[in-house]
Amino acid sequence: MPALPLDEAGKYVAGAYVVFVALILVYVAIIGAKIARIDRQISELVASEDDE
């Protein structure tokens, strides 16, 4: 097959790299949410520690 013209090819290449970046971002977001939750639970723990 002859190579696609640049504007068409560009869409596919962009799509592929977007997939890559999106995966990383989604993953980091999930880990970030997990860490935020852990932080919150730690401060809850510390707070109830202070109450006693």
Place this chain on the structure above:
Amino acid sequence: MIAAARTILGKDLRIELRTKESVPAMVLFSITVYVLFHFGLDRDSLDGALAAGVLWVTLLLAAVIGVSRLFAAERDQGGIDGLLLSPVDRTALFVAKAAALFVFLTVAEVVAVPAFGLLLLGPGLGGAFPELLAVLALGNLGVAAVGALVAALAAETRAHELIVPLLLLPLLVPVLIACAQATEPLMRQDAVAEDLGRWLGLLSLYDVVFVLLSVAVFDFLLED
């Protein structure tokens, strides 16, 4: 270890002979699938690559049935806990279960392969029979080793009927590739083996890897 393996193997074979659950099911299943393929492909006879593919896919799917039922006896009679507590050498257990599966597969194939020759195969089986036997033997060995491992892995999970096919079939893809490729030239009109050495070589490599791996790893399964 050999003695223990022989005892367990003997028990399994005797149970199968008495209850006749796994092997007839595998045979019946194979023939049913041949009928499905007849209608699905809308063909009266197959040869070459198509024949090899249909035969091996059917045999592998039938093997799933055999693997699912490999620890059935222990599970049904609450024997899994007994097995866990017993000091049986895990290697002996693996050898026995794999050997049992090998026997079930072979016996099922004694009926299923000629049935294929009768129902769907155009050129007929006579052509390169010893080569076909070699492929079947090495293929069954791989299926038996991996099947016993997968059966043990799934034995204690809640969803073992789902896990067995999902685990077993991808793991058996190399076996399928080698067996189908090796069988393809044997199922042509002028059946002459091509590249048999390289596919038997792949099968042997696979068999060696998975037998050794399963023996090494089986100690960590089915223990308490």
Place this chain on the structure above:
Amino acid sequence: MHSKGLAPLAAATAVTITAALAMVFFYAPNDADQGFVQKIFYIHVPMAIVALCGFVAGGVFAIQHLRSGDSSWDLRSYVAIHLSIILGVGVLATGSIWARASWGHWWVWDEPVLVSFLIVFLLYCVYYPLRFSIEDPGRQARYSSVFAIAAGAFVPLNFTAVRMAESFTHPRVLSQTGGDLPGDMRLTFLVSLLGVALLFVTLWKLELTAKHASMQLKRLRNERLRNRARVAA
């Protein structure tokens, strides 16, 4: 424990990936046959290689787990496999895009890396249901390790078998995966590979840190509950 070295690692990853992206779009020449579309190769193949190595690493960590009985190895194995599966989704997606752009179909069977990857991916997807259907934690870890070892050994065998099969039906006209690349393409490829590999290790450490913290937290809370119960009694 795991978070040591995380910051410099993340920095190195960011630098390498930026460099790789720059090289892909400004340094490497356009491929003679495939044109601009070939640029996908610099992200697709490194992800595939790193994911496959991740699966094998998961198997190696699993061996360590079974030999030592130390469950931290099991955690390392789980995270490596988990990350490789996520990368695997990316591999299949970018591979499909590449196939569509190069050959007009959303899937092709004549790239042995892609095909063998699909099989490996299907196998490893069963890791989760297998793992989480076993309730006892010790048993869960042990069985997962057995799976990781068997699947890790399977990866090279499967690749060999698929490659042997494909060389019959589809003679390898396209040896894109690393073999005979001209110098500047090869350099770009290697930098990309390094970038993705660093990314994998960084994310692996990151997730291990998060999991560790959450496990410590759980232990602390359980201890507090126990202390409270003791005091109250």
